[in-house]
Amino acid sequence: MDIKTQSDQNILEQKILNHNLAINHLELAIKYHFDASRYFENGDIDKAIECNAKAQDSTNKAVEYSSKIDHNHLSK
Numbered sequence: 001m002d003i004k005t006q007s008d009q010n011i012l013e014q015k016i017l018n019h020n021l022a023i024n025h026l027e028l029a030i031k032y033h034f035d036a037s038r039y040f041e042n043g044d045i046d047k048a049i050e051c052n053a054k055a056q057d058s059t060n061k062a063v064e065y066s067s068k069i070d071h072n073h074l075s076k
Contacts, residue, residue: 011070018065025062029055 032055039048 015069018068022062022065022069025058025065029058029062032058 032051036048036051036055039045039051
């Protein structure tokens with residue numbers, strides 16, 4: 001494998017990693033939103049607020065990983 005091909009491979013592997021990390025954080029955000037909803041329904045407002053904060057944090061992390069993906073390279 002030449003240097004350019006190896007470099008492209010490394011870039012693609014990093015993109016895949018960032019996509020997977022973003023997905024994992026979105027899945028966590030969904031879980032925390034469901035938990036928050038359940039706590040609200042059961043009247044446990046403090047736990048609901050805690051889960052909502054965790055959901056927001058997970059969403060922010062997903063956006064962070066997603067923003068690291070340079071989509072221009074994929075079209076080359």
